[in-house]
Amino acid sequence: MNHLPVLPIVLPLLAGALLLITERAGLSAQRALAAVAMLLQLGVAGLLLQSAATGEVSVYLLGDWPAQIGISLALDRLSALMVATTAVLGSAALLYAGSGWDSRALHFHALFQFQLAGLNGAFLTADLFNLFVFFEVLLIASYGLLLSGGRGPRVRVGFQYVVFNVTASTLFLVALGLLYGLLGVLNMHEMGARIAAAPAAQHGLILAAGGILLVVFGAKAALLPMYLWLPQTYARSPAPVAALFAIMTKLGIYAILRVYTLLFGEDAGPMAGWAADWLLPAGAIALVLASLGAVAASSLRGLAAYLVVGSAATLFIVLGLDAAASTGPGLYYLVHSTFGAAALFLLADLIRRRRGSAGDSLKALVPVPNRGLFGALYLLIAVSLVGLPPLSGFVGKFTLLASMDGAQAAWLWPLILICSLLTLIAMARAGSRLFWKSGSVRGDEDTDAEEAAARPARVELVAVGALVALGIGMSLFANPLLRYGREAAQQVHSTQDYRRAVEAATPRLRSTTPLAPAAQEAP
Numbered sequence: 001m002n003h004l005p006v007l008p009i010v011l012p013l014l015a016g017a018l019l020l021i022t023e024r025a026g027l028s029a030q031r032a033l034a035a036v037a038m039l040l041q042l043g044v045a046g047l048l049l050q051s052a053a054t055g056e057v058s059v060y061l062l063g064d065w066p067a068q069i070g071i072s073l074a075l076d077r078l079s080a081l082m083v084a085t086t087a088v089l090g091s092a093a094l095l096y097a098g099s100g101w102d103s104r105a106l107h108f109h110a111l112f113q114f115q116l117a118g119l120n121g122a123f124l125t126a127d128l129f130n131l132f133v134f135f136e137v138l139l140i141a142s143y144g145l146l147l148s149g150g151r152g153p154r155v156r157v158g159f160q161y162v163v164f165n166v167t168a169s170t171l172f173l174v175a176l177g178l179l180y181g182l183l184g185v186l187n188m189h190e191m192g193a194r195i196a197a198a199p200a201a202q203h204g205l206i207l208a209a210g211g212i213l214l215v216v217f218g219a220k221a222a223l224l225p226m227y228l229w230l231p232q233t234y235a236r237s238p239a240p241v242a243a244l245f246a247i248m249t250k251l252g253i254y255a256i257l258r259v260y261t262l263l264f265g266e267d268a269g270p271m272a273g274w275a276a277d278w279l280l281p282a283g284a285i286a287l288v289l290a291s292l293g294a295v296a297a298s299s300l301r302g303l304a305a306y307l308v309v310g311s312a313a314t315l316f317i318v319l320g321l322d323a324a325a326s327t328g329p330g331l332y333y334l335v336h337s338t339f340g341a342a343a344l345f346l347l348a349d350l351i352r353r354r355r356g357s358a359g360d361s362l363k364a365l366v367p368v369p370n371r372g373l374f375g376a377l378y379l380l381i382a383v384s385l386v387g388l389p390p391l392s393g394f395v396g397k398f399t400l401l402a403s404m405d406g407a408q409a410a411w412l413w414p415l416i417l418i419c420s421l422l423t424l425i426a427m428a429r430a431g432s433r434l435f436w437k438s439g440s441v442r443g444d445e446d447t448d449a450e451e452a453a454a455r456p457a458r459v460e461l462v463a464v465g466a467l468v469a470l471g472i473g474m475s476l477f478a479n480p481l482l483r484y485g486r487e488a489a490q491q492v493h494s495t496q497d498y499r500r501a502v503e504a505a506t507p508r509l510r511s512t513t514p515l516a517p518a519a520q521e522a523p
Helices: 004-021 027-052 077-097 108-124 128-147 153-183 188-196 200-220 230-236 239-263 276-296 300-321 324-352 371-386 392-402 406-435 458-476 478-494 496-504
Strands: 058-061 072-075
Touching (some): 004 058, 058 496, 072 077, 072 108, 077 108, 077 239, 077 324, 077 458, 108 239, 128 153, 128 239, 153 188, 153 200, 200 239, 230 239, 239 300, 276 300, 324 371, 324 478, 392 406, 392 458, 392 478, 478 496
16 A cells, blocks of 8 residues: 555644654754654655656555545545645745744644644545544644734634634534435545435435535635635734645635535536536625725735635636636646745735834835845735736636636636736735835834844745745746646546545455354254
């Protein structure tokens, strides 16, 4: 059995446990151990991409139990892409945290690794119940990370975040109970076959359970109208945590794509593709509201949070199109927008901590120190997130628009282009106020803030610069990346390779032969 698929879960779990045990060794030891864990995860992510690129779906049976009664993991092109994106993003966020953020939070490094384990497990699991389990692992870790070193406003938004996600988790369990009661299994490959063969009398309950799941995953991904929690939560989060949270909305997108192609795909009969009818209009409305929110944002972190909502809304439109031709460019856009939003969160924190009480406010109150350096980084991030050539945002949006045709293109093209224009206005407004108008301000400086005039730490600049460089690299290597995205989209929409691989996975050491009945006693 190939043990590679389980490593992205085992490595951060072991690292998190070791970090808890060795906390008394000091912060330097914690940082060194966390760095080694991230390097190993980056290496494993590269091996996963190499393995998945062949088109083979690798299945791992935990404990050598069969998939019907045990925990099964499945690695295909899509899951490998998401795990690799998480590893790269986690490395940048951890590097930034090493500048001092990790010293302000209790158990920061352990919680960080546990959240990575939950994310990777959710991307790799092949059954719905363990998707719920990994959701809870990453959410519990995120509660601690969000509230780390915070008071006042952060505690309030943290409480709202906890209540919101506990409610979503309860709904998740309700949906699982309904589906298990109707179908008798929670393995996604087998659930799809049973849904296709379900009697008409059960269709209503199956669709109800599917609708609850759509609400749960939509809540994770900030789908209209369940996105209201996200802007304040992300804006109030510690910078490295907010950067890592950029992948959490994409987890909701992934869950919808994975679950609804397997359960309600082309083979689901009269229930096939029903979710697309809801996702397309919801995504379109959310995109408009997110663009307006970005224009009205009063802080750079708030602007970044609305851009996260906007990128998720664009991906909901992709899911609503329900076509491999659009999903391929959508996956490219997913990776690009994740790195871009994370870079903007980190840059906003650099600016906030060097403007004293003005923070990252978009009012021209205090000049931005290191204006040339920060302004150049902001310009590259803005060009990428808006979708202007020649960076990766333009490649993603152009290929996505080019994949649309027919009546849908007639209204989606102007919608996306107008919302891109609003995003451009928001980014230009923020940039002009921070790096141009504030330069002419000659008011009193905030001398009480020790960090107001401090130069950024080298690791902070490396973290932000690495994410910006990734956006540039994605545009330079757009062709192979788009090709991988199209192949991943084709594989996830067809589902045949995935189903066959999980069905064919059999324990190698544990016997699955039923026990022979006891010999009957002679009368």
